[in-house]
Amino acid sequence: MPRSTFLTLLFVLLLAAHAFAATDSLPAKYFSLGLKKAGICFGNSPAYTGIRFNVMNRRISTLNGFDFTLLDDDQEGTSNGLSVGIIAKAQHRNNGLSIGGIFNASDIANGIMVGPLISAVGRLNGIGIGSVLIPDTLNGLVVNTVLLDRHLADSVQSVINGVAVSVFRIDVGRVNGIAVSIYNRAQAHKGLFVGAVNRTSRLKGVQIGLYNVALNNPRGLRRLPFINMHLGK
Secondary structure (H helix, E strand, O other): OOHHHHHHHHHHHHHHHHHHHOOOOOOOOEEEEEEOOEEEEEEOOOEEEEEEEEEEEOOOOEEEEEEEEEEEOOOOOEEEEEEEEEEEEEEEEEEEEEEEOOEEEEEEEEEEEEEEEEEEEEEEEEEEEEEEEEEEEEEEEEEEEEEEOOOOOOOOOOEEEEEEEEEEEEEEEEEEEEEEOOEEEEEEEEEEEEOOEEEEEEEEEEEEEEEEEEOOOOOOOOEEEEEEEEOOO
């Protein structure tokens, strides 16, 4: 599926989530079994430690423990622990395990990020699992279906530091590590590419696949079948 189709779908999902969230100011009204800010919570508590259930998260500061919500439209809050959004998750920072149903987004994710359909992240330190992932910086392991450059341009701004395994496509700015997919593309790659088609403008490493392109190689060695490499500067 073309990148434009993915971006259109992402825009529609974000617009729908924002429109739904804007229908209610959602004041901080909640019921707590236990202390005021700790125990078992039902409602939109801005700060809480324990087990928390809510329809829609907005204006959240810090949640510690287990947070279960239908829709998370908070872009400034922090979750520490297990955070689940049945429809969508949108947070500034998540430390632990984050799961979003249709959409999962975070500026900073430390731990495990799961997005069955679409995920977008500024910086992921840990493990990313899902279908379509649109990242800025990934440090760790990513296993998904399609991995696309967040900056949408032929630049080296989106970076993978670690291992990325994708079924159909990996298309980012720079890879420092291992990338495995049917189609691998990066402006700069340092490490190992394994796929049917591997393309990069600047290679320092090895490409293994049916068709391998390393444009910084000498003429005659830029496009090779089965294996290509560039081990110099």
